[in-house]
Amino acid sequence: MSAIIENPPVGQRERDVEEVETVTIRFAGDSGDGMQLTGTQFTNTSAIVGNDISTLPDFPAEIRAPAGSLPGVSGFQLNFSSRDIRTPGDEPNVLVAMNPAALKVNLADLEDGGTVIVNTDEFNKENLKKANYESNPLEDDTLKGYRVHRLPITTVNIRALQEAGVKLSRKEMDRCKNFFALGLLYWLYDRPMEPTLEWITAKFKKNPEIVRANEVALKTGYNFADTTEVFTTHYKVKKAVITPGKYRKITGNEATAIGFVTAAELAGRPLFYGSYPITPASDILHELSRHKNFGVKTFQAEDEIAAVCAAIGASFTGHVGVTGTSGPGVALKQEAIGLAVMTELPLVIINVQRGGPSTGLPTKTEQADLFQAVWGRNGECPAIVVAPATPADCFHMAIEAVRLAYRYMSPVFYLSDGYLANGAEPWLVPEIEDLPVIEVKFADDPATFMPYARDEETLARPYALPGTPGLEHRIGGIEKQHLTGNVNYDPENHHFMVLMRQAKVDRAAQDIPDVEVFGASEGKVLVLGWGSTYGSITSAVERMQAEGKPVSSAHLRHLNPFPANLGEVLRSFERVIVPEMNLGQLATMIRAKYLVPAVPFSKVKGRPFQIREIVRKVEEYL
Amino acid sequence: MSTNGQEGNGNKRTEEQAAGGIGGNVSGAGPSPESEPGSVTAGRPAPPPGKLTKADFTSDQEVRWCPGCGDYAILNNVQKVMPELGIPREKIVFVSGIGCSSRFPYYMNTYGFHTIHGRAPAIATGIKASNPDLSVWVITGDGDALSIGGNHFMHAIRRNLDLNYILFNNRIYGLTKGQYSPTSEFGKKTKSTPMGVIDYPVNPLSLAIASGVLYLEHGKPMVFGKDRDKGIRMNGTLPEVIQLGSETGLNENDCLVHDSHEKDPSVAFMLARMEFPSFPQPVGIFRDVQRDTYEDLMAHQIEEAVSRQGRGQLQKLIHSGDMWVVD
Known part of the structure; x- marks a missing residue:
């Protein structure tokens, strides 16, 4: 292997190069295998070469569940593309499984006919048992229908580091195997190694031996893919056409x-x-x-x-x-x-x-x-x-x-x-x-200061800082008298102040942008979302619009108060569907406030919506 | 505030009743937000420092503690002492929690914040850490500081913020009318313990010292009694009371000398555990050890970061990390 490291025979063989638009990869391994790091490095490099990217790390709640166990599996999914993407991808095209548990947890998500890269060294009796495999999935029908690459990653990595004369313990050398896997994937998707090599140098600068070990592992993985005939094809994903600027x-x-x-x-x-x-x-x-x-x-x-x-x-x-x-x-x-x-x-x-x-x-x-x-x-x-x-x-x-x-x-x-x-x-x-300037006004005039007087436009009270002479005043959790801010239990005052606090928050609607509709401003179905569902919803609606379906979407970034035009937007559609990672909280709010027959679409699985899940749901109403 | 919460119905005050009449001058129909400012006393022009009197620290709010409550005396004394501190009124903030004592800030014509139960030290921490120029006073009671707010009490002291902490310890929940508090004596019968308290009381000073409290002054033999004829000395590892005079042949040279600057808190801790009637009830400065304050250390780290890295440039912050350009 050392010969390979020293003389990378790049371009030694002609291999098929296939151009693809979008690829989703999931790296999965034990939580000690460095999968988050591997995924992050692949992401950074893909961003630097100009792809659009979106990622979904998925790690266990336990810091370090028992090695090789199912709860200890850590995953990192990334989607990279030559077009504008908004989600980490519905299903991976490629699964890198560093041990049996990682295969077991993630295989079901892989697309039909997808690529599996497994580290065969970890598929021993003990690990298979920890992953609840009764027989070895590499030898039975478990992987039927997938393109499977069986690679002895642990062994090849250790041998390469030993031959390169790296002076680390076996355990330390083994910890570099995620860079080996990263090298494989870099070759497979035609990524440059330089950004990661630079990162390794900077990150481990206090320990030159670790720098060298990780470099060797990365390059060995890359060259291993290049020189062996493990992969018959490698892929190119062109730069994305996105808004010019600094990213x-x-x-x-x-x-x-x-x-x-x-x-x-x-x-x-x-x-x-x-x-x-x-x-x-x-x-x-x-x-x-x-x-x-x-x-x-x-x-x-x-x-x-x-x-x-x-x-x-x-x-x-x-x-x-x-x-x-x-x-x-x-x-x-x-x-x-x-x-x-x-x-x-x-x-x-x-x-x-x-x-x-x-x-x-x-x-x-x-x-x-x-x-x-x-x-x-x-x-x-x-x-x-x-x-x-x-x-x-x-x-x-x-x-x-x-x-x-x-x-x-x-x-x-x-x-x-x-x-x-x-x-x-x-x-x-x-x-x-x-960027907008944020205006902050402080009270400073003792002659006119009233702690609970209100701004005519916003109903906000004046902001008087301790240290300002003449504005000494007391605030607290007991109901405040209008204007003076003194403790007050008068029923009328309380009623008034409750209304005032509500009116003040409601008035913020005058200061927030209208909600925009993506697609036609009226029609059959509006998909309404808030928060992190934006990517999946917009991609799903875009896909359906491309097929000529009468679907639009709108996304709320202000939930209280709602944008002033929301009611009008909602009433312009026959049906409003609200995908949420809860049991319909926004749907309940808009039904209560606007009396529209909104349909909640709930998913509470700890995972974001897939694009196709939303497409399927919306199609029920078309 | 009563001392035992056992007073008759005529003297009962719920929190609502206590404040019921304070501000009845809002006109019946509900005040309008467009009203012109009225004659409130929220801000009186500040007299120059050094010439303040007790009246300058007295707010226009009616004081509403139970007749005869010791809180009046505390308020009176704090208002009296404030001018002597020479701190401009606008630089003083009283922060309280919930309970009878915590109404205190309303009666001081300074900045004030009547917060929520047990959390006054946490809010005071934010105030002092963000503006170390302010003189911050935490007003609390035994329930507020030692029960619901026990954690904040301990951590505020541990962090060593330059806060003034006044704990009104009446060994009872007064505002809620007479349940036992964390300082109530073992066996005390209260509304919630008709057969007597079965938890052992906490000693606030012990807790404060155990949490690392730092305060006070120093240097004399521990002599006490009306005729100054008794003293404290060590007997092995424990303190004991000794009779001074010709009969015993003991004098003040035989007594323990109070060293409030001692770094080791053991003696201060021992003093805090001494209680009447076995011992005199110690008062005064238990411990006075210098240590950097949290707010100073916090400010110092910021200065150091600025001198090391330069004042942060927004442009640089945003335009950092792995950047790339799309043409």
Whole structure:
């Protein structure tokens, strides 16, 4: 093998080259096999060569379930294409299975006739038993109908590293085998190795031997595919025709964190982020804690309640107070969010939704916290609710959340989910000057200051920061007297203030864009979505429109209040179908508010909708 | 606030009743948002610092604790002491939780935040960490700080924020009318423990010291009693009370000297555990050890990040990572 490494015989053999438009690959292995890293590297390289990309990582809730077991399988699906794509793909064309458990968990998702690449070295008696295989699937009919490539990845990788003189333990060398697999796939799909080689050098610069081992593994995989006749064909996926500009691959959580840093800069106020570690929101805390040079204060609190309370305290002093968590954390924060509603302070609550109830499915996605955001507190307690539609959209909606929080002196829920948080797509990076300025006004005149007077246009109360002479005042959770803000139990005043707080949130509708219809503005069926279902819905509707079917779609990024034109849009269609990863929460809301016979289409499996699932559902109504 | 919650019906005050009459001056039909500002006292012009009096710290709100409650004395004294601190009024924030004591901020003419049950230290943490210039006072009670808010109490102290913490410990839930609190004595009969409390009380100072509380002043032998004729000394690992004078031949040189600057908290902890009647009830400065505050460390990390990386440039932040250009 060493000869191959030193003299890559690129182009030694002529192989068939086939051009394909879109490919979906799923890398699957043990959670210790580095599949997330492999998938991420393939994604980055594909983005850099100009394909459109969309990814879906799928990892176990356990940090490290027993090696080789079914719960320990970690997967990473990516879709790359020469055209505009919006989802990680319905079904993989290629499955890379590093052990029997990975094959067992993922095979059912593979397309008929799809390609399976297996690491035969791991298909031993012990691993087969752990994966509940009674006989070896490589030897029975399990893989009938698929194109199967049986490769002794472990052995070839170790031998290559040994022959290259890498001075690492066998165990350490074995850990490089994901790069071997990546090399194979790079050859198969005609990707350059340079971006990954550069990444390896930078990542492991403190350990040159690991750099070398990973390089050798990657190149060996590539050359192994090239020189052996394992693959008869390799594939090209041309550059995608997408909007020109500067792009960057970004996950939803990265875009969320950067979005809030940006929002704080646009507002000219420091960001304060209070959070308690929770999957899948913790990455936001990690990312923000790296941006202290923007004046960002991150506070890892003792619990969820302290995290939101500290953010409220920071908001009171004029910081951009943000707290981030997932569903169970929101449940704990709700009383404090009620306090922020009552004291009418700006606050953003990030909820990276995951499968519930209770601990539920911590690493899987769901959209079942819409009701919790809109109605989940005691009393009449309205808050603004926004939801990003794609990983890159998280950046823009973070800015939108802060803008609305300041403009309406109101808590704003920001509903992301596990799929957006960990999924990635190319982001057309904006220019700073194209971003909106966030206006923040502070009260400063003791002669006219009234803590609960209201802005005529927005009904927001004035924002008076501690430290401002002459504006000393008291706020709190007890009902406030209109204008003075004094404690007040008068029945008329309470009724008035309840209406006022609701009217204020309702007025935000004047400040949010109309919902746009994708396709004809009236017709037979409208598919309405919110949050991360955007990709699947839009792709499904686009496909049906291409076949001439009378289907349109609309996507909500503002859930409370709704855009002002929503009622009119809904009433322009005979039927409204609402695909949601819950039991019909948005559908319930629009049925209640607009009296339209909306049909919920529910999927609560911890996984996003496939395009074809939506197509099939909509066709029932055509 | 009563001391035992056993008062008769005539003296009962629910939270609703307590505040019922405070602001009855909203006109009947419901106020209109377009109303012109009225004559509220939310903001009075700030007199120059140093010339403030107790009246400057007194808000226009009627104080509504039960007659004879010790809370009045605390309020009175805090209002009296405030001018002596020389801190401009606008830089002072009182933050409270829920309970009788937590109405306190409404009565102080400073910035105030009456928050939710047990969470005052968490909100105060956000205030102090985001604006270290403010003088932040947490007002809490035994139930608020040690029961529902026990976790925040411990962590706020552990983090060492420069907060002032006033805990009104009356060993009962007063606002909800007389259930036992975490500091109620073992065996105490209350509304919720008609046969006596069967949990052992927590000692707030022990908890504070165990959590790493840092405060106070230092340096004298521990002598007490009306005639200063008793003292504390160590007997092995335990403290004991000794009689001073010619009869015993013991004097203040035999007593333990209080060293509030001692880094090791053991003696402070021991002092906190001393309770009447076996011992004198210690008051004063238990512990005073210097340590960097959370808000200073937080601000310092930001300064360091800026000096190391330069002030963050938005353009650079957004345009980073693996970028590519589509023509």
